[in-house]
Amino acid sequence: MPDAGISYTLAMRTIIDLPDGQIRDLAALGAGTHQPRAALIREAVADYLARHRRTSETDAFGLWGSDTPDGLEYQARIRAEW
Numbered sequence: 064m065p066d067a068g069i070s071y072t073l074a075m076r077t078i079i080d081l082p083d084g085q086i087r088d089l090a091a092l093g094a095g096t097h098q099p100r101a102a103l104i105r106e107a108v109a110d111y112l113a114r115h116r117r118t119s120e121t122d123a124f125g126l127w128g129s130d131t132p133d134g135l136e137y138q139a140r141i142r143a144e145w
Contacts, residue, residue: 079104 081089089100096103132140 086100089103092098093100093103
């Protein structure tokens with residue numbers, strides 16, 4: 064039975080292909096920050112996902128873009144179709 068004070072998370076190992084220049088840059092950054100390359104890549108993926116994540120709020124608001132009609136005008140036009 065695991066210790067109640069220990070947190071376990073699921074992780075998946077994956078293989079990615081990076082150009083030599085990126086590997087050199089990651090090695091230099093890791094040496095400067097005392098972080099392993101894997102930690103830097105996990106941080107980069109987390110940042111990318113956070114910036115590109117769609118939420119239900121962003122899915123709902125602004126659907127009409129800049130063509131948002133007045134609510135009452137839209138209601139009258141739609142009801143006129145009945």
